[in-house]
Amino acid sequence: MELKNPIIISSSGLTESAERNQRFYEAGAGAIVLKSLFEEQIMLEADWLGDPTMYPEGSDYLVEYLREHKLSEYLALIEETKKVCHIPVIASINCYHDAEWEEFAGKIEEAGADAIEINILALQTNLQTQYGVFEQRHIDILRHIKEKVSIPVIMKLGDNLTNPVALIDQLAAGGAAGVVLFNRFYQPDIDIERIKHITGNVLSTEMELARTLRWVGIASGTVNNIDYAASGGIHSLGALVKVLLAGASAAEMCSVFYKQDAKSLINEYTGFLQQWMERQGMQSIAQFKGMLNVKDVKDINMFERTQFMKYFSGKQ
Numbered sequence: 001m002e003l004k005n006p007i008i009i010s011s012s013g014l015t016e017s018a019e020r021n022q023r024f025y026e027a028g029a030g031a032i033v034l035k036s037l038f039e040e041q042i043m044l045e046a047d048w049l050g051d052p053t054m055y056p057e058g059s060d061y062l063v064e065y066l067r068e069h070k071l072s073e074y075l076a077l078i079e080e081t082k083k084v085c086h087i088p089v090i091a092s093i094n095c096y097h098d099a100e101w102e103e104f105a106g107k108i109e110e111a112g113a114d115a116i117e118i119n120i121l122a123l124q125t126n127l128q129t130q131y132g133v134f135e136q137r138h139i140d141i142l143r144h145i146k147e148k149v150s151i152p153v154i155m156k157l158g159d160n161l162t163n164p165v166a167l168i169d170q171l172a173a174g175g176a177a178g179v180v181l182f183n184r185f186y187q188p189d190i191d192i193e194r195i196k197h198i199t200g201n202v203l204s205t206e207m208e209l210a211r212t213l214r215w216v217g218i219a220s221g222t223v224n225n226i227d228y229a230a231s232g233g234i235h236s237l238g239a240l241v242k243v244l245l246a247g248a249s250a251a252e253m254c255s256v257f258y259k260q261d262a263k264s265l266i267n268e269y270t271g272f273l274q275q276w277m278e279r280q281g282m283q284s285i286a287q288f289k290g291m292l293n294v295k296d297v298k299d300i301n302m303f304e305r306t307q308f309m310k311y312f313s314g315k316q
């Protein structure tokens, strides 16, 4: 996909209505990822309604109705957004199981989405789960969705993978057009006075940028037949330049748009990028994309270990 600039409005409540999406388009966004359609949202509600003790006669019918209803709401969001936004509109599905769920992908394509982003965000806590099963699920889901659609399929990964680079390599081989590093988990916290669980920071901070830079830098230096979008901790004008230098083609940004008006923000980011490129004599993003990725991955562990030693040996 060609974007007019590398700023993508990342999937969240911000992109759940066509009116808001139109404002992002008018503010100058390069692309928009719609709020995710969650597998659980449909399946849990469907399970509940499908309980035969509650609705003895019509349970199957209700399950089917609910699924279709949720899906048609989402398809309407795609159609309405496409009418008012003349930039790529990416649908997002959050799925956990490799199941019939993938049928929905075909309908999403028919509704006019320019691409589909899949996120398989889940913690792995089951004692019986074998190593690698979770990663394999990504590959299986991608394969099944690719069988249903011809638009680009983008995989948005969590940061809880044993070896993201090996997985990305397999996803590229499986035909994924791009990967997004990374999705953001719900952040738990504890209130020590009330002695109870509470929600931690909903929005990211710039502290999260280092993790994004590390993995975009390592993965893009190794697997270069797939596009990367960086997501997580982009909170300053320079951070956008940094993720491009690390190897990303675009940035999926979310938290900053919860805090500041989109029009001024996008103007500031694109203006800064333009000025920086002029200052550095760069004609296009392609000229510097990945200039600072990690070229020699074989030495990455040694590099990390020596840097770590240097860093902490000075700390009293």
Ligand SMILES: Cc1cc2nc3c(=O)[nH]c(=O)nc-3n(C[C@H](O)[C@H](O)[C@H](O)COP(=O)(O)O)c2cc1C
Binding pocket: 010, 011, 012, 013, 035, 036, 092, 094, 119, 156, 182, 183, 184, 202, 203, 204, 205, 208, 231, 232, 233, 234, 252, 253, 254, 255, 256
């Ligand atoms: C309130 C909120 C809701 C989000 N909802 C979704 C979602 O539905 N689907 C998704 O793929 N990512 C979702 N995300 C993750 C963001 O799209 C983004 O990848 C993440 O927040 C990192 O970017 P940031 O540091 O710019 O916020 C959400 C994030 C926030 C803060």
